[in-house]
Amino acid sequence: MSGTNKRELAKFEADGAGPAIILVEPQLGENIGACARAMLNCGLTDLRIVNPRDGWPNEKAVSASAGATVVLDRARVFESVPDAIADLHKVYATCPRKRDMVKVTLNARSAAKEIRAHWEGGRNVGILFGPERTGLFNDDIALAERVIAIPLNPGFSSLNLAQAVLVVGYEWFQTRDDLPPDETLFTGNSRPATSGEMQNLFDHLEGELDQTGFYTSEEKRPSMVRNVRNTLHRAHMTEQEVRTFHGIIAALVGRKKQRG
Amino acid sequence: MSGTNKRELAKFEADGAGPAIILVEPQLGENIGACARAMLNCGLTDLRIVNPRDGWPNEKAVSASAGATVVLDRARVFESVPDAIADLHKVYATCPRKRDMVKVTLNARSAAKEIRAHWEGGRNVGILFGPERTGLFNDDIALAERVIAIPLNPGFSSLNLAQAVLVVGYEWFQTRDDLPPDETLFTGNSRPATSGEMQNLFDHLEGELDQTGFYTSEEKRPSMVRNVRNTLHRAHMTEQEVRTFHGIIAALVGRKKQRG
Numbered sequence: 035m036s037g038t039n040k041r042e043l044a045k046f047e048a049d050g051a052g053p054a055i056i057l058v059e060p061q062l063g064e065n066i067g068a069c070a071r072a073m074l075n076c077g078l079t080d081l082r083i084v085n086p087r088d089g090w091p092n093e094k095a096v097s098a099s100a101g102a103t104v105v106l107d108r109a110r111v112f113e114s115v116p117d118a119i120a121d122l123h124k125v126y127a128t129c130p131r132k133r134d135m136v137k138v139t140l141n142a143r144s145a146a147k148e149i150r151a152h153w154e155g156g157r158n159v160g161i162l163f164g165p166e167r168t169g170l171f172n173d174d175i176a177l178a179e180r181v182i183a184i185p186l187n188p189g190f191s192s193l194n195l196a197q198a199v200l201v202v203g204y205e206w207f208q209t210r211d212d213l214p215p216d217e218t219l220f221t222g223n224s225r226p227a228t229s230g231e232m233q234n235l236f237d238h239l240e241g242e243l244d245q246t247g248f249y250t251s252e253e254k255r256p257s258m259v260r261n262v263r264n265t266l267h268r269a270h271m272t273e274q275e276v277r278t279f280h281g282i283i284a285a286l287v288g289r290k291k292q293r294g
Numbered sequence: 295m296s297g298t299n300k301r302e303l304a305k306f307e308a309d310g311a312g313p314a315i316i317l318v319e320p321q322l323g324e325n326i327g328a329c330a331r332a333m334l335n336c337g338l339t340d341l342r343i344v345n346p347r348d349g350w351p352n353e354k355a356v357s358a359s360a361g362a363t364v365v366l367d368r369a370r371v372f373e374s375v376p377d378a379i380a381d382l383h384k385v386y387a388t389c390p391r392k393r394d395m396v397k398v399t400l401n402a403r404s405a406a407k408e409i410r411a412h413w414e415g416g417r418n419v420g421i422l423f424g425p426e427r428t429g430l431f432n433d434d435i436a437l438a439e440r441v442i443a444i445p446l447n448p449g450f451s452s453l454n455l456a457q458a459v460l461v462v463g464y465e466w467f468q469t470r471d472d473l474p475p476d477e478t479l480f481t482g483n484s485r486p487a488t489s490g491e492m493q494n495l496f497d498h499l500e501g502e503l504d505q506t507g508f509y510t511s512e513e514k515r516p517s518m519v520r521n522v523r524n525t526l527h528r529a530h531m532t533e534q535e536v537r538t539f540h541g542i543i544a545a546l547v548g549r550k551k552q553r554g
Contacts, residue, residue, distance in 0.1 A: 072457070077447040100452060136481050136532055143468070144476040185473045186464070187337040192360060197332070197460055200453075204446070204461055208403070213445045216404040222394050272396055 051080035053149050054160035056118050058174055061087045061166050067098025068196030070105035076203030081109040082118045115174050123157035127170055127178035128198055130191055138180045145182040146205035166195055224272035231276045236263055238280055242287050311340035313409050314420035315459055316378050318434055321347045321426050327358025328456030330365035336463030341369040342378045375434050383417040387430055387438035388458055390451055398440045405442040406465035426455055484532035491536045496523055498540055502547050
């Protein structure tokens with residue numbers, strides 16, 4: 035699944051970075067790169083890295099980022115979590131497991147709505163993600179106001195780092211108010227058929243079927259006509275498709291005439 | 295981020311598999327394994343693979359699945375997409391790019407709601423995912439009733455296969471009616487403090503502050519008292535935390551007395 039559009043990308047950069055993604059002591063460069071990719075997928079560009087195990091910059095991060103170099107180039111490295119979050123007004127900690135702490139836990143969707151509201155209010159927001167194997171340390175979670183948990187199969191909830199970043203970032207992206215509608219019918223070079231065009235198609239089809247004796251009983255004809263009309267209406271046909279179906283009917287009639 | 299719970303896992307298997315995930319001509323075993331992991335994260339176990347390039351079974355799929363062997367063990371391999379979907383009533387195609395086809399496109403969230411409704415109605419549902427580099431072929435998309443698109447940064451929308459499966463599966467999981475509430479306060483071994491306990495804490499604090507001359511003006515005292523009460527109420531304290539704060543006040547007063 036590919037797709038990079040330079041003009042749209044520039045628009046997102048100009049948009050501002052959205053919440054910071056803070057990776058605490060990540061181990062593998064590949065994972066940092068995959069996180070950068072997931073971030074840019076979701077329009078996020080403020081990456082902060084606390085004590086990356088293998089140093090920084092990291093070649094493996096670049097190759098795993100699938101071209102999300104704009105995120106890696108701007109990434110900032112910090113020596114401690116308090117340093118990394120000092121300028122933030124609201125800090126969230128991602129945490130897959132229940133810890134023995136008295137803490138408000140939000141699911142990813144509710145957290146995204148809340149973060150959007152903070153963001154629109156001009157507040158700096160950041161989201162902490164822990165090291166691959168252990169997740170965040172309790173002391174780091176205590177630095178956050180709230181915890182984000184991703185509702186998943188409780189019998190198998192293990193996500194890798196970039197997947198966790200992707201789900202949280204995906205929910206952030208869904209809070210934009212400029213997204214396409216939930217459902218769209220792409221009609222290409224054509225346009226939806228008018229009711230008059232559909233009626234012409236029905237007239238053509240029903241006329242030919244009358245000729246062939248398809249309607250065996252005058253009594254049942256009205257309901258059979260309605261059923262076929264309903265079927266074709268459910269197809270939301272375009273003007274081009276209506277013309278194609280006129281052609282199909284003509285071709286089938288022609289074939290019958292050839293045979294007969 | 296780890297977590298495997300055998301009892302919960304068994305519950306999900308008994309639940310039934312949810313929609314089938316159909317990987318069309320996947321290339322890398324690692325990607326198939328990562329998809330299996332993402333599926334099980336989302337409680338999905340019906341994996342169908344059409345012409346995997348490197349054959350099946352695949353050792354690299356097993357090692358990349360992070361233990362989601364229940365999905366790989368049950369995976370079925372087919373020689374064509376029509377074979378893989380023959381028993382399904384509703385088929386969706388994932389497609390990141392606009393194709394020149396007249397087709398209804400749903401975002402992942404709307405598709406998940408629709409799929410849940412089909413599933414509850416007893417219909418077999420499947421979701422097609424194309425090969426890594428090209429995505430689905432147009433002929434395969436034409437086999438599906440509807441297309442699913444994941445709203446992401448239009449300037450950088452490239453997702454790897456397992457990430458696409460994860461987002462679609464995540465949205466499916468969010469349609470469950472047995473999820474935890476959007477926001478919860480985990481209070482561990484303690485319980486929320488009662489209003490009476492909070493009042494005792496305020497009395498203790500304000501009494502000590504009266505002694506110290508903290509309230510410089512009788513006129514301003516009421517609003518200062520209200521502000522501090524509001525601050526502590528926003529903390530949603532537990533009974534244990536209230537006791538800790540009584541101790542903190544006593545300790546601070548003791549320190550002051552020592553000094554004085």
